[in-house]
Each structure stands twice: as C-alpha cells, then as structure tokens.
Amino acid sequence: MMILPQNLRYSFSLDNTPFPPCKCDKEGSFSSESLKTRVPFIVQKIITTVKNHSSSSSSSATSNPEKVQEAQNVIIKELEQLINEMSDPSATLSLLKEEGDTIGDIKQCNEILTQYNFTDKTWVETPFIIWETYLYRRVGGIFARSKYWSDFDYFFDQKLETFISASQSVSILAKQTLADDIATLKTSTSTNADDSENFAGVLKGSLWGNQNDLSMFPDFDGDDFNQMQEKRQQSEASSAIASKAQSIVDGQDDDDDDNDEKKDTNDKVQTALATKILEDHSPQIWQYLKNNVKNGRIDIVLDNAGYELYMDLLLANWLTTHGYAKVVYFHCKRIPWYVSDVCKPDFYWILNDSPSQYRQQRQNMVAEGGIEALEVLTQKWKTYLENGTWKLEDDLFWTGLLPFHYLPENANQLWTEELTKSDLVIFKGDLNFRKLTHDLSWDPSVPFADAIGPLASKSIFAPPIVSLRTTKADTVVNVDSDIYKALDDSEPGWLTSGSYSTILFSNPRSDN
Numbered sequence: 001m002m003i004l005p006q007n008l009r010y011s012f013s014l015d016n017t018p019f020p021p022c023k024c025d026k027e028g029s030f031s032s033e034s035l036k037t038r039v040p041f042i043v044q045k046i047i048t049t050v051k052n053h054s055s056s057s058s059s060s061a062t063s064n065p066e067k068v069q070e071a072q073n074v075i076i077k078e079l080e081q082l083i084n085e086m087s088d089p090s091a092t093l094s095l096l097k098e099e100g101d102t103i104g105d106i107k108q109c110n111e112i113l114t115q116y117n118f119t120d121k122t123w124v125e126t127p128f129i130i131w132e133t134y135l136y137r138r139v140g141g142i143f144a145r146s147k148y149w150s151d152f153d154y155f156f157d158q159k160l161e162t163f164i165s166a167s168q169s170v171s172i173l174a175k176q177t178l179a180d181d182i183a184t185l186k187t188s189t190s191t192n193a194d195d196s197e198n199f200a201g202v203l204k205g206s207l208w209g210n211q212n213d214l215s216m217f218p219d220f221d222g223d224d225f226n227q228m229q230e231k232r233q234q235s236e237a238s239s240a241i242a243s244k245a246q247s248i249v250d251g252q253d254d255d256d257d258d259n260d261e262k263k264d265t266n267d268k269v270q271t272a273l274a275t276k277i278l279e280d281h282s283p284q285i286w287q288y289l290k291n292n293v294k295n296g297r298i299d300i301v302l303d304n305a306g307y308e309l310y311m312d313l314l315l316a317n318w319l320t321t322h323g324y325a326k327v328v329y330f331h332c333k334r335i336p337w338y339v340s341d342v343c344k345p346d347f348y349w350i351l352n353d354s355p356s357q358y359r360q361q362r363q364n365m366v367a368e369g370g371i372e373a374l375e376v377l378t379q380k381w382k383t384y385l386e387n388g389t390w391k392l393e394d395d396l397f398w399t400g401l402l403p404f405h406y407l408p409e410n411a412n413q414l415w416t417e418e419l420t421k422s423d424l425v426i427f428k429g430d431l432n433f434r435k436l437t438h439d440l441s442w443d444p445s446v447p448f449a450d451a452i453g454p455l456a457s458k459s460i461f462a463p464p465i466v467s468l469r470t471t472k473a474d475t476v477v478n479v480d481s482d483i484y485k486a487l488d489d490s491e492p493g494w495l496t497s498g499s500y501s502t503i504l505f506s507n508p509r510s511d512n
C-alpha cells in the first residue's frame with residue numbers, strides 16, 4: 001500500500017494534485033477516445049432527440065409552434081457548435097453563457113473556469129473530469145436558456161429503457177423483497193447473522209446495478225436488457241484471466257522459499273478475479289452498521305436511473321425495514337446528467353408509473369405476481385416519501401464542475417447541515433468515484449481514505465463513506481498491486497469495461 005503523506009492528503013487544489021489528473025493526451029486512451037468519438041456521439045444523439053420532438057413538454061409549446069421551432073433551431077446550432085469545438089485542437093473551454101441560464105450555479109461555474117484558467121486551456125489540456133462535466137453543464141445551459149425547452153429532459157426516454165427491459169429481474173426481486181418485508185414485520189426472529197448475509201446481498205445488488213450506465217452505451221436501444229450485459233462480456237477475455245490465474249497457481253512450486261507468500265498472493269488474485277470485486281470492504285461496512293447504526297440517517301448519492309435506481313431503492317428498503325435507517329436521503333441531479341443519471345422525475349416515475357408501464361408493455365415478460373408485488377412496494381415507498389422517512393434532494397453541487405474534495409468549502413449547507421449529520425453516505429457509481437478521488441492517475445494501491453482527502457478527515461466531522469463502483473474509467477485506488485498487475489497483463493480494457501468493481505469504506509469516526 002502506498003500511504004500519502006498527511007500534507008498531500010488535505011491540501012488539494014485543482015492545479016496542485018498529488019498525482020497528475022487523467023487527461024486526453026494519450027492516443028487511444030479511454031479519455032482521448034471519449035473526446036474524439038464517445039462524447040460527440042452523445043451530443044449528436046441529443047440533436048436527433050430534439051429533432052424528433054416537434055414540441056417540448058412545455059405547456060406554452062403547442063400555442064406557439066413557430067417559436068418552439070425557432071428555439072429548436074437555436075439549440076441545434078449551439079449543440080453543433082459544441083461538437084465542432086471538441087474536435088478543434090486549438091479551441092479552449094469558453095465561459096458559459098450567463099444570460100437566461102436559470103439553473104442557479106452559473107456564476108460559480110464561470111468563476112471556477114476563470115480562477116483555474118480553464119478558459120485558456122484546450123480540451124486536450126483540460127483534465128478529463130473537468131471538460132466532461134463542463135460539457136454536460138454546457139448542454140444543460142443550452143436548454144435552460146431556451147424559454148420553450150427549459151424543462152425538456154433529452155435523456156428521459158433512454159433512461160427508462162433499462163428498467164422496462166429488465167422486467168423479469170425487477171419482478172422477481174419485487175416478489176422476494178415483499179416476502180422479506182412481510183417476514184420481517186411478522187417476526188422479530190431475524191438474527192444479526194441473517195442480516196449480515198442479506199445486507200451483503202442488497203449491497204452487492206446495488207453495486208452491480210451500476211453496470212447499467214448509458215453514457216457507456218449511448219446506442220443502447222432498450223430492446224433487450226441482456227444486450228448490455230452481453231456487450232460487457234464481449235470485452236472480457238475470460239479465458240485469458242483464467243489462464244493468467246492458472247499460471248500464477250502453476251508457478252507456486254517454482255521457489256520453495258516463497259511458497260506461503262505466493263499462495264496468499266494466488267488466493268487473493270483468484271478471489272478477486274472470480275468475484276470480480278477487486279477490493280471488498282462489505283464486512284467492515286456491516287460491522288460498522290451492526291454496532292453503530294440503529295434508526296440512523298443514511299444518505300445515498302445516486303447514479304443511474306432505471307434499473308440501477310431500482311437496486312438502490314431495494315437497498316434503502318432493506319435498511320429501513322430492518323431498522324438500521326430511520327431516514328434515508330436520496331441525492332439526485334438537478335439537470336440531465338451523464339446520460340442516465342437520476343433526476344427527480346426519474347425517481348417519481350418508478351414510484352408512480354412503473355407498474356402500469358409493465359402492465360401495458362411487459363405483461364408476458366414478468367414473473368407471476370411480480371407486477372402486484374411491485375405495486376405494493378412502490379406504494380410503500382410513496383408513503384415513505386410522504387411521511388418523511390425517505391427524502392429526495394437535488395443539490396446543485398452534484399452537477400457542479402468541482403470534484404468532491406471541494407465539497408466542504410464550496411457547498412457549506414450540504415456539508416454542515418446534511419452530510420456531516422449522516423451515519424453513512426453511500427456514493428454510487430463511477431462518476432461519483434471519479435469525483436471522490438479527483439480523477440487522478442493514482443498509484444492504484446493508494447488507500448481510499450487517502451484519495452478522498454478532506455472527506456475522510458475527522459477534523460471537519462466527515463461521515464463514514466462508502467463507494468460502490470463498477471470500474472468504467474482509468475482511475476483506481478485501494479486495489480492490491482498483484483491483482484492490478486494480473487488484470488493488466490491479461491485483459492486489455494479491463495479498467496473501463498464495467499466488469500470489475502470495488503466496494504470501499506472510509507470511517508473517520510472509528511478510533512483506529
């Protein structure tokens with residue numbers, strides 16, 4: 001493990017980080033491909049979506065079709081301009097247009113762009129996390145400044161596809177969850193041992209739900225939920241991994257002196273490759289919950305809508321029903337974000353509309369009794385929202401340009417009034433992980449708590465933090481060097497395939 005010196009842990013600044021930020025300067029890298037093809041494709045798809053919507057959801061739209069059309073043309077022009085800038089090697093990040101931008105954080109965004117001279121940097125020179133976030137914020141501004149399109153979610157239809165097409169899985173899980181709920185209510189015989197296994201199950205369900213991220217599959221058409229899983233498997237060289245693991249095992253007799261050490265290494269590598277969880281802190285999280293949290297406050301910083309959100313709701317449901325959470329705060333995005341991130345309407349859609357959508361579209365593709373179970377569950381979740389057991393918030397910090405190292409100083413209210421009062425803050429997904437770790441080219445063995453800097457600091461009352469992430473970008477921390485090397489040697493593209501994951505925990509409130 002590489003431990004960072006204290007002074008480097010806490011003194012982050014955008015232009016002074018302990019490791020270099022991930023950028024697009026390496027030909028063929030994920031970030032460089034993102035700038036060249038993946039992200040422009042996403043913007044192009046927004047243009048198509050806008051063209052296909054002759055009117056927006058705005059109520060004034062129908063009475064003013066010409067104005068709507070005019071506004072549509074302006075939006076398309078600005079989006080095309082954005083695509084051109086991304087491919088222009090001399091273009092720098094321009095300031096966001098302020099006039100008419102109603103999102104609420106335009107001044108702060110432009111201050112950051114100016115303060116760190118991003119307006120003098122080309123896209124290639126700008127850290128990946130900054131330009132990519134800037135891109136989604138700029139698209140948000142283009143719509144927000146348009147009178148007739150300001151409430152239009154250009155990703156909405158795509159977002160629900162993963163939920164609709166996962167009807168089998170959703171309905172089976174609804175039935176199982178309902179059965180567990182009833183059993184828990186009827187008896188108080190559930191023991192901590194049962195809880196431990198059940199908790200690991202819902203936690204890992206929420207973890208793997210993160211594979212369903214449409215910014216990595218912008219052409220996903222929703223016909224088949226398995227299509228996305230299959231695509232992931234195509235990028236896995238499973239046999240290569242198996243043979244690598246085998247060669248490590250075979251090599252264990254080579255040198256008798258190092259036998260025990262080698263066996264430990266082999267076991268560790270094999271377990272990681274078999275479970276696909278490269279570092280798993282779930283036992284520590286469970287110990288913390290069991291011993292410290294009863295009727296507590298849990299926060300979940302959400303990632304993707306649709307199927308992933310459903311898995312997060314099942315996790316929250318379990319924590320609530322089993323008495324660990326008295327209140328769960330869900331944090332979602334204010335504006336459409338990284339294609340499939342949850343906004344408030346996506347959350348309400350699952351609670352209000354998903355059972356009827358299944359009735360209309362998927363009658364024959366759900367488990368028997370599954371829709372009824374989903375109805376009961378979603379009804380219960382609506383009651384949770386109504387009576388304040390669950391709360392849904394969309395602070396603008398989550399769609400701001402800054403990594404989370406700057407959260408305590410830059411989102412004071414969110415930090416002091418909300419997150420520091422939490423017993424556990426669960427950050428979902430890859431983007432949240434990148435923002436937690438500043439998206440640097442870390443030495444992979446740097447501990448999670450070191451990489452998140454101030455968010456692991458006792459002195460500012462940082463809460464216990466969990467990151468549940470399937471790996472879809474180049475940044476990795478808290479992964480054993482042997483495991484990292486085994487994958488790097490055997491499986492090109494493993495870092496960004498989403499096939500591997502980490503469950504990481506930092507607890508600044510513990511005495512250790």
Ligand SMILES: O=P(O)(O)OC[C@@]1(O)O[C@H](CO)[C@@H](O)[C@@H]1O
Pocket residue numbers: 034132210213214215216303304338428429430431432470471472473
């Ligand atoms: O946060 P999520 O949904 O898990 O992932 C978002 C994501 O697809 O966007 C980035 C590039 O756009 C990737 O690094 C990352 O995986």
